[in-house]
Amino acid sequence: MKSKFRRIMQKKIFYLFLCIMITASTAFAGFDTDEKIYPLPMSELIDVLEHWFAGSDFEVSLHMIKPGNTTLHARRRSETWQVNLKRHSPLATRARAICRLDGKPDKVRLNILWRFLDDYFKIPNTTAKSSNLEIPTAVLSRIDAVVCINSRNGDMDNQFSGFVIDPAGFILCTAHGVDAGEVVTVVYYDGRILEGKPLKIDKHRDIALYKVDTVRDSFVPFENGRELLGMGERLFAVGCPENLRGTVFTGIINAPPRRSGNLPLWQVNMEIHPGSSGSPVFDNRGNLAGMVKGRYRGTDSVGFLIPLETILSFLNGN
Numbered sequence: 001m002k003s004k005f006r007r008i009m010q011k012k013i014f015y016l017f018l019c020i021m022i023t024a025s026t027a028f029a030g031f032d033t034d035e036k037i038y039p040l041p042m043s044e045l046i047d048v049l050e051h052w053f054a055g056s057d058f059e060v061s062l063h064m065i066k067p068g069n070t071t072l073h074a075r076r077r078s079e080t081w082q083v084n085l086k087r088h089s090p091l092a093t094r095a096r097a098i099c100r101l102d103g104k105p106d107k108v109r110l111n112i113l114w115r116f117l118d119d120y121f122k123i124p125n126t127t128a129k130s131s132n133l134e135i136p137t138a139v140l141s142r143i144d145a146v147v148c149i150n151s152r153n154g155d156m157d158n159q160f161s162g163f164v165i166d167p168a169g170f171i172l173c174t175a176h177g178v179d180a181g182e183v184v185t186v187v188y189y190d191g192r193i194l195e196g197k198p199l200k201i202d203k204h205r206d207i208a209l210y211k212v213d214t215v216r217d218s219f220v221p222f223e224n225g226r227e228l229l230g231m232g233e234r235l236f237a238v239g240c241p242e243n244l245r246g247t248v249f250t251g252i253i254n255a256p257p258r259r260s261g262n263l264p265l266w267q268v269n270m271e272i273h274p275g276s277s278g279s280p281v282f283d284n285r286g287n288l289a290g291m292v293k294g295r296y297r298g299t300d301s302v303g304f305l306i307p308l309e310t311i312l313s314f315l316n317g318n
Contacts, residue, residue: 035096037193038117042085042093046072049083052116078102079109089150089157089185092193118191135248138286139236143248144218146280147171148187148240149196149210151178161239161278161292162186162210164219169212172311173278174293175201178208186212189245200314204261206293206306207314220280225308226289229253229266235305237270237292239279249276251303258304265304266290272303281305 038045046062049072053060058074058081065071068087074080083097095117099109145164149171150157162173171186178184178201186196196210229235230253237249251270258265272295279292289308296302 035094036114036117037088037092037094038191042068042070042087045085045093045095046070048117052113053081079106081113083113088193092150092185092187135236135250136284136286138284139238139248139282142218142220142280142282142286143238143246144189145216145220146189146238146240146246148243148245148275149173149278150185150187151182159240159243159275161241161276163238163278163280163291164216165222167216167219169214169216170199171196171210171212172280172291173208173210174291174306175203175206175208176277176294184210186210187240187245188216202314205263205310205314207291207311209315220288222288222308222312224285224287225312226283226287227307227309227312229283229289231256233283235268235270235281235283235289237272237276237279237281239276239292241273241275241279243275249279251301257307260304263310264307265293266307268303268305269301270303271301276303 050060053072053074056076058076058079061073063071063073070085072081072083072085074083078101080100081097083095086094088094097110097113099106099113101109142163147162147164148159149162150159152158158177160174160177162171164170165172178198180201181198183198184196186194188194192214194212194214196212198208199211200209202208233253235251235253237251239247239249241247241249249271251268253266254269255267258267272292276292277294280288281290281292283289290305291311293304293306295304
């Protein structure tokens, strides 16, 4: 009797599971097969989408399927939308969507959404901080070569900056917050997200070299790099503090070179925020002068730079 009851219950569970799968596949049938990945935390991407739909008089609602997986629903008369968002990383989100007009998938309207999001992430958000000076054109020309880097060290997520030093995809950044052999996520200025593999990590110098499988025209050259800097000289750091790509901070050399661990460091009066580490630093002609190491604890305006001579020594294997 128990065996017969067990078989009946197993059949009911199977049919229930089958119904759920059919319902789910029907609900999401027609989703754009091209999954997009955008360099924003899911909560921020939801805000961007809600604002876009609400600005066009859509009624918007959210349905959380499970943590890290949410579907946005939007309706305006006979036009309906479903946008499924999944957490790709702490700072990136996967998106799939479908638009229906009179119950039929509408690819034209769907492409309008994708173009909006693509353009949103291409909008230059370059800002100059700590100064009313204009950013020199030579410095602005380096922005495309600066990247945001995300890593995971144990249970801690880290975000910092880096820059391309060779068209073949070699990227330089700081070494604190990364482990030997750890693969990182690299977000380019145009929004592309790629995997970076470690080639060399020097914890003492606090410099790491990564390789990305892509070819880029934009890179930071070492030609005309500045190994000697003058007191009071103005510099420009380009990075992505707090994941804000293309942010430019200005500052000046305000002390003789310091030494830490028997290595020299430039001291600057410059805003340094979480995520700034690894930012390339340029003079007013766009020549590389160093890389942001960090800030003096308890302040956000006393910063330290890794000199160009230390970077060259690292790359030359000395």
